[in-house]
Amino acid sequence: SSSLLPLKMWSTTDFEFGKPLGKGRFGAVYLAREKNTHFILAFKVIFKSALEKSQLEHQLRREIEILSHLRHPNILRMYNYFHDQTRIFLMLEYAPKGELYKELQKKKRFDDTRTATYMEEISDALMYCHAQKVIHRDIKPENLLLGLRGELKLADFGWSVHAPSLRRTTLCGTTDYLAPEMIEGSPHNENVDVWCVGVLCYECLAGYAPFEAPTRIETFRRIREVNLEFPPWMSDGARDLISKVLNRIPSLRLPLQEIIKHPWVKSKSRRILPPVFNDLEE
Numbered sequence: 001s002s003s004l005l006p007l008k009m010w011s012t013t014d015f016e017f018g019k020p021l022g023k024g025r026f027g028a029v030y031l032a033r034e035k036n037t038h039f040i041l042a043f044k045v046i047f048k049s050a051l052e053k054s055q056l057e058h059q060l061r062r063e064i065e066i067l068s069h070l071r072h073p074n075i076l077r078m079y080n081y082f083h084d085q086t087r088i089f090l091m092l093e094y095a096p097k098g099e100l101y102k103e104l105q106k107k108k109r110f111d112d113t114r115t116a117t118y119m120e121e122i123s124d125a126l127m128y129c130h131a132q133k134v135i136h137r138d139i140k141p142e143n144l145l146l147g148l149r150g151e152l153k154l155a156d157f158g159w160s161v162h163a164p165s166l167r168r169t170t171l172c173g174t175t176d177y178l179a180p181e182m183i184e185g186s187p188h189n190e191n192v193d194v195w196c197v198g199v200l201c202y203e204c205l206a207g208y209a210p211f212e213a214p215t216r217i218e219t220f221r222r223i224r225e226v227n228l229e230f231p232p233w234m235s236d237g238a239r240d241l242i243s244k245v246l247n248r249i250p251s252l253r254l255p256l257q258e259i260i261k262h263p264w265v266k267s268k269s270r271r272i273l274p275p276v277f278n279d280l281e282e
């Protein structure tokens, strides 16, 4: 059986590299193709020198440890990883339809069917993460990719690689998705993820984030007060779901299991699951 074979040690010579898909502080993500099988994947290259300067080695180790065990149709897969003298290489699933936030910028806003489908997909992915004791997956449109059938792929693994056009140019990244308990610095649990699902649902349907404000301080105040106003085009079903998820008290937020069963999600979602097939190392 394949378990008797020594685990294949990959190297860059096994691949042909294509265009950069995104660039970041630590390196870049390239399109790549395995030479023998022509298998297409995304290669994240991280420079050890940049990593050492930022003391993020432990975070990268933790992220690699977590990601290598997560297998879910709506979580971007990490097939393997290896390193050479100067760089670390993460072999990642390639998401052919790119980044959700670019799609949102293009379409301005999504309809109920598309948004409810995303809500079912991301809730299922997060239920799977929470079952593996993995929380706080920095959910925001920049960290969500789209698979072959347009399905959501949670692509977060610690620090985001920004494609050439940065979306939110605020200093420390977007504040729109921070949960109240994160702003107050109180301990956060997996319910921060549930809050982000509510913010994402609103942003997909409205075309802008629910607590957006000219300054970060005002955004923080709107978050703490859960100052929610819905655009006229937002359906009652969506307003009901968002109001039950965006609760200031983490434990009172509608749990993921209930989001998936919510009448608006049940009636509007058109989720399709990809067929399971053998992937790179099997």
Ligand SMILES: CC(=O)N[C@H]1CCN(c2c(Cl)cnc3[nH]c(-c4cn(C)nc4C)nc23)C1
Pocket: 021, 022, 023, 029, 042, 044, 076, 092, 093, 094, 095, 096, 097, 098, 099, 142, 143, 144, 145, 155, 160, 161, 162, 163
């Ligand atoms: C948060 C983050 O990692 N952002 C980006 C950088 C490239 N990366 C990708 C990763 Cl890690 C995986 N698959 C991707 N597919 C694409 C992409 C496809 N199109 C048509 N356009 C793009 C862009 N990008 C990726 C994710």
